[in-house]
Amino acid sequence: MQGTRSRFLTVMITLGMAFFYIPMILLVIYSFNYSRIVPVWGGWSTRWYEVLFFESPEVWAAVRLSLQIAFVNATCAVIIGTLAALAMVRFGRFRGRTLFGGMLVAPLVMPEVITGISLLVLFITLQQLVGWPAERGFTTITIAHITFSLAYVAITVQARLTGMGQDLEEAASDLGAKPFKVLTAITIPRLTPALVSGWLLAFTLSLDDLVIASFVTGPGANTLPILIFSRIRLGLRPDINALATIIILVVAVCVAIAALIMYRQHKRDLRDEQLAERGGG
């Protein structure tokens, strides 16, 4: 009984993994294909990497734009999202709290197309009324990304704040710390893990986004997803495979670093526990 179940599980997991990873492996292999036509094997080569690095400035411009947007977006979303979460959890009941909470998470369930169109309408209206934003691109995409990223940050931080309880803040206040000092000395440091994961989440969401960015971008401002998608529309291209391989590599390295940090933290917790037990006295 036990045997069949575990065999069944093993098969399912293997199948799932295969389904997930085989396409990526194929992609990596084809990025080293000499042939210009993707599915035709023309022998091993780093030709498309050379094309990518030395003859594709527009790809690197898109990478830079995407990273800039993601960075500014994540930073702004963390600041605004944290303030929103603090308002929700720490300021007690205020008028319109439920409405505020609902509106905060609405962007999560709103179809991206709707968010995209509505933001586009907003930007066009603003441009006609006050002349800003003069052209669509970096600024408009960043603003659009902040609107949905901050919802994710707010939820992450809100969960952490609720779980944390208020004891430590009360203790600090009891020891004479004024409210702002409590925020900077206790709340923010305690929130750091949530802030970091919120920031990373906002960063990835922004790098990932194609739909909303397509709506609110303007001529000449291509983020990496927009660039890749527009090229793929004209057929599979080997240099895009090379680019994708590099992205996979970067992601893998990031995941490995995160795992290492978590492993270290786990070891530190274990050591603390041992110290506490041996502490005696």
Next chain:
Amino acid sequence: MTEEPWLDQANNTPLVQIRGVSKKFGDVTAVDNVDLDIYQGELFCLLGGSGCGKTTLLRMLAGFEFPNSGSISIGGQDMSTVPAYERPTNMMFQSYALFPHMSVERNIAFGLQQDRMPKGEIADRVHEILKLVELQDFKKRKPQQLSGGQRQRVALARALVKEPRLLLLDEPLAALDKKLRKQTQFELANIQEQVGVTFIVVTHDQEEAMTLSTRMAVMDAGRFQQIGTPTEIYEFPQSRFVADFIGSANILQGRVTEDSADHVRVDTELGEIYIDHGQQVSTGSQIWVGLRPEKITVSKSAPETPGPNQCKGVVDDIGYLGEVSIYKIRLDSGTIIDATAPNRIRPMSRTHAITWEDEVYLSWEPSSPMLLNT
């Protein structure tokens, strides 16, 4: 300062004055119209079961909650608009609430830093207090690297180092195991004596309250049932609730048959009970009488003279606890009376000892019965 400042109200102004304080959470009345005076140097215990409003009252003193009605003043100053960070109080939290991202040393220094005290002085004070709680060797550790008992002492040190006028302790020993708790009870009382700070300790453990306090208040459903010294509360409870909550008591309903200045007679199931001191009762009224098990003498021989304060029963059950035995005595009416007796002699031969189904006689001193009005 006198030993018992609450008895000499003409010459002592209370440090804490609580007047008609109530606190509601929605429909729940956590604290219900409470009055209390606490004097400089006291170790005052708030004793009561879980959910009776002890923590809420403490939090109102600390400034985390504000009363719906009534007033609190500390050191003669009204606290109704004073936020927690400006009060002359410090609190030791039930959860300890140590800052996990700071070392022991920095946890303790935190409060002094808020007062913008010079660095050198902070270091001295932290050093002093670490010595007091015997944690010098652990000052660089983080709270999560300490045992439960050590964390408890860090929490105490952190609250004490600011030399507050009033220290509030919410179940300070509840998280410790039983043995450590006993030992820490005495340490806590010693520290309080050394530093001379007024303590208010919340606890649900009656033994802890009895050991620690100069005076205590027994709380139930947001109200004070009785306030007094441990001896007063134990020996002269005013209600059935208090008599039963503190220690154990046989409680019998009765009717007052005689009420004079220096004695009272009450008719109960145990026959006539004669009390050799005056009480605030009136002849003919229904009343309750409490008798503590350890104040009842159990004997196999009949009393020489008939009279009040004695009765007869049959041993229904015996609980051997080592130092004492509990006898469950069944009266003719079927009521069970508890009596305890110390096991002064090793019960090697059981011939003289009281055993199951023996017919026994109960008696008690006329000073022992406690009259309970409610």
